[in-house]
Amino acid sequence: MNAVSEKPAAVPDARSAAAVPSAVPSSSRLRRRLLRGGLMLAALVAAGLAGRWWLVEGRWIEATDNAYVQGDIAVLSSRIEGEVIAIPVTDNQAVRAGDPLVLLDPRDWAAKLDQARGTAAEAVAAVATTRRQVEQSRAAIAQSEALMAQATAERTRAAAEANRAAALVGPGWTSRQANDQAVADLRKAEAAQASARAQNAAATHALAVAEAQVTQAEARRVGAEAALRLAENNLSYTAIRAPFDGVVGNRAAQLGQHVAPGQLLIALAPPPARLFVVANFKETQLRAMRSGQVVRLVPDIDSAAAVTGRVDSLAPATGALFSLLPPENATGNFTKVVQRVPVKIVLAPGEAERVSWLRAGLSVTAEVDTRAGGTGPVGLIGVAAATLGVRRGD
Numbered sequence: 001m002n003a004v005s006e007k008p009a010a011v012p013d014a015r016s017a018a019a020v021p022s023a024v025p026s027s028s029r030l031r032r033r034l035l036r037g038g039l040m041l042a043a044l045v046a047a048g049l050a051g052r053w054w055l056v057e058g059r060w061i062e063a064t065d066n067a068y069v070q071g072d073i074a075v076l077s078s079r080i081e082g083e084v085i086a087i088p089v090t091d092n093q094a095v096r097a098g099d100p101l102v103l104l105d106p107r108d109w110a111a112k113l114d115q116a117r118g119t120a121a122e123a124v125a126a127v128a129t130t131r132r133q134v135e136q137s138r139a140a141i142a143q144s145e146a147l148m149a150q151a152t153a154e155r156t157r158a159a160a161e162a163n164r165a166a167a168l169v170g171p172g173w174t175s176r177q178a179n180d181q182a183v184a185d186l187r188k189a190e191a192a193q194a195s196a197r198a199q200n201a202a203a204t205h206a207l208a209v210a211e212a213q214v215t216q217a218e219a220r221r222v223g224a225e226a227a228l229r230l231a232e233n234n235l236s237y238t239a240i241r242a243p244f245d246g247v248v249g250n251r252a253a254q255l256g257q258h259v260a261p262g263q264l265l266i267a268l269a270p271p272p273a274r275l276f277v278v279a280n281f282k283e284t285q286l287r288a289m290r291s292g293q294v295v296r297l298v299p300d301i302d303s304a305a306a307v308t309g310r311v312d313s314l315a316p317a318t319g320a321l322f323s324l325l326p327p328e329n330a331t332g333n334f335t336k337v338v339q340r341v342p343v344k345i346v347l348a349p350g351e352a353e354r355v356s357w358l359r360a361g362l363s364v365t366a367e368v369d370t371r372a373g374g375t376g377p378v379g380l381i382g383v384a385a386a387t388l389g390v391r392r393g394d
Helices: 014-019 023-056 107-169 176-236 379-388
Strands: 061-070 074-077 082-086 100-104 239-241 246-249 264-269 276-282 294-299 307-314 340-347 363-369
Touching (some): 100 264, 107 176, 276 294, 276 363, 294 340
Antiparallel strands (some): 061 276, 082 100, 100 239, 246 264, 276 340, 307 340
């Protein structure tokens, strides 16, 4: 009876059993929705910031990675021949303007300098001698003029005496012998006068010759002094000195080496403060580019060590026209190629001392801010910080 009265156990409803775990999937879907919403919001914010960066800065920035650090490197060579006796500097050493870099044997050139000094002294003495000869010729002219005056006076007296004797010899007041003597004295006076004139002419010609010799001696003196200065210069060329402050490099000279004029011995690179950047921009990037605009230079050697510069000048022609074989587009099949124009960029004051990577020949990326009164590129992060009111560096 108990067995009959017992009721069967209740079987749980399948729909109620399935309703219990449904709370877990609903919370997971909520989290996914929130995540998708956050990602979409972040994407919208990033797109907005990127758009603002493009409007505020990006469309004004002209950039190229075809840019290189350059400098006026001096390649020093010998101006005379000689043997290298000393090299006071080492590779990559910083030097000051005027410091000796390579020394040549000066003994032969010192001997030539002494020889030139002797020749110059001899030329100066020759000038003094010819000037004394001019003075002597002038004195001889004065003496001949005095003799000529004396001979003229004597002829005048002799002529008067001969006239008186000729007048007195006819009436017999004087003898014929006295008359002949008076005539002979006149002839002698005339001969003496002619001799004095000839001496005067000879002295005048001698003065002209002496003056010409003075001019010749002066010319020889000028030549001797020029040879002396040349010998002094050649002696000074035995010390090859630094033309400016810089760093020694590419040393080819060796001790004891016999060098010839024009032979490369050593090179001198300018200091970092005198380096500059040449950036080859496409012609389509130059529309708004002007001198004085701010440039951000990012080196390939360290992208975190950027420096600031300014546009100094634009080349007067494209780089292709300055090449060894400039293009000739009027012949053959024409293919249009975008040309590049070299732009010289100088570093801002103090930037060269702030970084240590500056070396001639290194590659950089140049970013020019073409905005009027622009202060240089600040990047997407900088624009975002300015938009959000956050100062850079906070």
